Amino acid sequence: MKVLMCTDGEDYAEAAIRFGGRLAKEMNADVSILHVRPPISPRNRVQLTTARKKLGEWNLEIPGVDHLIRAKEILTEIGLTKTAPLKEEKVSRAFRVDVHGATELHLIGLRGEMVRLRLREGHPVDEILEETDLGNYDLVIVGARGHKGISAHFVGSTALRVSDLAACSVLIAKNIKEEDDFLLCTDGSRLAERAEIIGAEMARKLGAKMTILSVAEEIEKKENAARLARRADMILAQMGIKAKQKVRVGRPSEEIIDEAKDHDIVVMGASGSSAVKKFFLGSTPLKVIEYGECPVLVVREKRGKISLQSTN
Amino acid sequence: MTLLSKLLQKRWLFIGFAVGAGMLSIPTPEGLTPIGMRALTLLVVVFIFFVTEPIPLPGVALFIAIAEVLLGLAKPAVVAQSFMSDSVFFIMGSLMIATALVKQDLDKRIALAIVSLTGPRADRIILGLTLVSALLSSFIGEHTVAAMMLPVGAALINYTHQDWRKIRNLSVIILLSIAYGAMIAGAGTPSGGARNAIMLAYWKELFDLRISYFEWIKMAYPMLMIGAPVIAFILYRTFTPEVKDLSPAVTALKEKVMKNGKMSQQEWLTIIIFIFTVLMWMTISDTIGLGITALIGVLLFLTAGVVKWEDLNNNVNWGTILIYGGAISLGIMIKRTGVAEWLSHSFLAWAAPFGIHEGLPLLAVISLMTILTATVMSSGATVGILGPITLNIASLSGTSVIAAGFITVISSSFCFLTTVASPACNIIYGSGYLKKSDFLKGGWKLILLSFVIIQLISAGYWRLLGH
Numbered sequence: 001m002k003v004l005m006c007t008d009g010e011d012y013a014e015a016a017i018r019f020g021g022r023l024a025k026e027m028n029a030d031v032s033i034l035h036v037r038p039p040i041s042p043r044n045r046v047q048l049t050t051a052r053k054k055l056g057e058w059n060l061e062i063p064g065v066d067h068l069i070r071a072k073e074i075l076t077e078i079g080l081t082k083t084a085p086l087k088e089e090k091v092s093r094a095f096r097v098d099v100h101g102a103t104e105l106h107l108i109g110l111r112g113e114m115v116r117l118r119l120r121e122g123h124p125v126d127e128i129l130e131e132t133d134l135g136n137y138d139l140v141i142v143g144a145r146g147h148k149g150i151s152a153h154f155v156g157s158t159a160l161r162v163s164d165l166a167a168c169s170v171l172i173a174k175n176i177k178e179e180d181d182f183l184l185c186t187d188g189s190r191l192a193e194r195a196e197i198i199g200a201e202m203a204r205k206l207g208a209k210m211t212i213l214s215v216a217e218e219i220e221k222k223e224n225a226a227r228l229a230r231r232a233d234m235i236l237a238q239m240g241i242k243a244k245q246k247v248r249v250g251r252p253s254e255e256i257i258d259e260a261k262d263h264d265i266v267v268m269g270a271s272g273s274s275a276v277k278k279f280f281l282g283s284t285p286l287k288v289i290e291y292g293e294c295p296v297l298v299v300r301e302k303r304g305k306i307s308l309q310s311t312n
Numbered sequence: 313m314t315l316l317s318k319l320l321q322k323r324w325l326f327i328g329f330a331v332g333a334g335m336l337s338i339p340t341p342e343g344l345t346p347i348g349m350r351a352l353t354l355l356v357v358v359f360i361f362f363v364t365e366p367i368p369l370p371g372v373a374l375f376i377a378i379a380e381v382l383l384g385l386a387k388p389a390v391v392a393q394s395f396m397s398d399s400v401f402f403i404m405g406s407l408m409i410a411t412a413l414v415k416q417d418l419d420k421r422i423a424l425a426i427v428s429l430t431g432p433r434a435d436r437i438i439l440g441l442t443l444v445s446a447l448l449s450s451f452i453g454e455h456t457v458a459a460m461m462l463p464v465g466a467a468l469i470n471y472t473h474q475d476w477r478k479i480r481n482l483s484v485i486i487l488l489s490i491a492y493g494a495m496i497a498g499a500g501t502p503s504g505g506a507r508n509a510i511m512l513a514y515w516k517e518l519f520d521l522r523i524s525y526f527e528w529i530k531m532a533y534p535m536l537m538i539g540a541p542v543i544a545f546i547l548y549r550t551f552t553p554e555v556k557d558l559s560p561a562v563t564a565l566k567e568k569v570m571k572n573g574k575m576s577q578q579e580w581l582t583i584i585i586f587i588f589t590v591l592m593w594m595t596i597s598d599t600i601g602l603g604i605t606a607l608i609g610v611l612l613f614l615t616a617g618v619v620k621w622e623d624l625n626n627n628v629n630w631g632t633i634l635i636y637g638g639a640i641s642l643g644i645m646i647k648r649t650g651v652a653e654w655l656s657h658s659f660l661a662w663a664a665p666f667g668i669h670e671g672l673p674l675l676a677v678i679s680l681m682t683i684l685t686a687t688v689m690s691s692g693a694t695v696g697i698l699g700p701i702t703l704n705i706a707s708l709s710g711t712s713v714i715a716a717g718f719i720t721v722i723s724s725s726f727c728f729l730t731t732v733a734s735p736a737c738n739i740i741y742g743s744g745y746l747k748k749s750d751f752l753k754g755g756w757k758l759i760l761l762s763f764v765i766i767q768l769i770s771a772g773y774w775r776l777l778g779h
Contacts (some may be wrong), residue, residue, distance in 0.1 A: 024635075037744055038744070043631070043632075043735070043738070044367065044455065044629075044735050044738050044739050046626075046628070046629050047456065047629075047735070047739050048457065048742045050414055050459045050460075050627060051458070051459040051460075051462040051739060051742075054459070054460070054462070055418055055462070055463045055466055057417070057420075057463070058466070060463065060466050060467060062743055062744050063743070063745055064743035064744050091338070159722075
């Protein structure tokens with residue numbers, strides 16, 4: 001499994017990295033950390049590369065790299081990287097233009113080979129999507145501001161658009177808490193079923209509690225929703241995982257947001273709606289991400305398979 | 313969806329072609345030949361492409377060559393000739409020389425020289441940075457100076473405080489003084505920027521005027537000598553620095569450079585060859601051409617082994633050379649087909665009632681026009697497109713063609729407002745320390761002041777020199 005974590009140096013991004021690091025550690029995942037810097041005109045790329053080389057000669061970092069270094073420190077704190085505390089170890093850094101269009105920061109001398117620090121330049125959404133696509137990641141973790149009050153209902157458009165457009169599963173991390181309590185949402189679709197399995201797998205690795213939520217849009221359909229919840233529970237039971245079941249009636253996005261207040265992470269399948277329908281009506285996952293107040297994991301099938309299982 | 317968004321990204325390409333097709337289908341205005349109309353169409357389309365960049369700029373240069381042949385403006389051999397001239401040799405040679413200089417560790421020496429001269433006071437260091445960036449840039453171009461001085465600035469910032477965000481104002485002043493200093497001096501000598509070579513080419517090709525390297529310095533240097541201190545002063549007043557004493561940074565910087573030891577033989581050799589080349593530019597380039605002189609310098613660098621061909625291959629913006637070749641070619645075409653003449657007549661007919669059709673008012677208008685154009689597109693392209701027109705207007709109205717040329721070239725470096733207009737700003741901005749709004753804060757004051765200064769120079773100093 002390959003995880004990509006995006007940072008812009010803000011506190012919420014650091015919280016996201018902390019969580020992602022924990023998850024990656026439990027799931028034995030490869031980790032890349034990406035920071036996107038503002039775009040520069042390709043016209044002066046030659047001179048910029050020169051300037052960067054010179055900065056290296058002065059032992060200076062360009063702004064943005066400090067975010068990556070900070071992220072790396074967090075991961076080390078968590079214990080994701082095996083840093084050998086040698087006395088004479090020196091961390092020398094060199095920039096290299098990677099084949100995939102990003103600049104990669106090599107931390108020579110540290111034995112954290114599983115961690116790559118990547119730097120891209122351009123528009124954040126475009127670059128995160130491109131990195132996801134080229135790097136063949138299974139999960140992207142994007143932090144988002146979790147405001148209180150009026151601005152609580154506004155997620156940075158970067159997180160929102162990445163979750164909508166990425167080719168793999170996306171975890172929008174806002175208001176990350178230390179304890180874990182997963183809320184698995186099901187609507188009976190195949191994707192939701194997959195989402196449950198993935199969510200359950202993650203929850204088990206993290207030692208978290210689990211609740212299955214099924215929402216009926218009308219009161220008459222409540223029986224059907226309860227049946228879906230039971231089916232999800234059965235799937236989890238086959239994996240040897242215990243979960244509570246819950247059925248609510250109302251508009252799915254509102255009910256999920258309401259229920260999520262008592263939980264820490266919402267897991268749901270990506271919307272199957274067409275682009276046109278999404279444009280006019282919005283999709284349930286997007287609404288939950290935008291108006292909800294807890295982290296959301298949107299599970300998506302990547303080229304026909306979901307490869308979020310841990311590699312043991 | 314993706315196809316649509318891709319097409320939308322390229323919308324200016326289609327708009328450009330649509331405007332072109334529209335212009336070709338309307339009747340030719342009075343005073344313009346049919347072939348002139350086609351050249352005018354090409355000029356407008358290229359202008360749109362230069363500003364909006366739907367394709368990479370070197371691609372626009374290729375488009376110019378192709379369109380000139382397809383529109384029947386000139387035969388292929390003529391087009392090819394107009395692309396490569398002594399001026400383009402000069403641009404190419406200058407870029408190669410700059411590469412050879414940057415490759416050495418000279419930035420550390422320069423940093424040491426600056427702080428040794430200025431001492432630890434922030435205001436004096438800022439003045440030193442601006443002046444040195446200006447002096448260097450006038451000889452080797454703003455791209456190179458920005459790339460060379462950026463680490464110096466970053467070092468001063470990082471040695472002053474571990475977290476540069478805590479001393480943001482000081483960081484902004486230091487970096488902008490480098491960018492602006494390098495920019496304002498781009499027109500200081502012919503080798504300071506490719507646009508200067510374009511102007512030299514226009515004077516020679518269109519008016520048969522020859523300006524020597526030394527004469528150029530005489531005309532253009534006062535602007536940077538006055539402009540650089542003004543920049544340092546305005547920046548210092550606009551952004552009040554948090555720290556006014558940089559002694560810790562200066563000490564750390566000196567230690568860092570001392571570690572490198574004495575200057576190596578290779579560094580000396582590089583400097584000697586460079587000074588020799590500048591001397592040749594000043595003395596014999598009148599007879600053998602600036603371009604050929606530059607190539608002699610490059611050959612010496614290669615022979616001495618201070619630069620490898622691979623370095624030149626990787627670190628020269630070859631696209632730039634193509635862009636300037638294209639700009640010069642287009643400029644020559646719009647003069648030959650009578651478009652420049654026609655545009656100048658139209659301008660003069662419009663401007664005469666306002667009294668801005670000759671002499672100093674005309675120069676002020678040219679300056680203003682150039683500043684506006686340079687803010688939206690690269691200064692080289694600005695001079696390339698505006699040059700033939702401004703020179704023609706001046707020539708028709710009896711104003712000095714030399715003064716008109718200089719004011720066009722010098723004004724094209726006043727693009728302090730945006731991060732994209734000048735290479736130096738672009739490179740400094742690309743370091744990630746600055747916000748776009750930082751450029752606006754001090755930029756508008758500097759545009760205003762630079763405009764006033766250049767008017768005073770043209771009214772006083774250039775008059776004295778007889779232009």
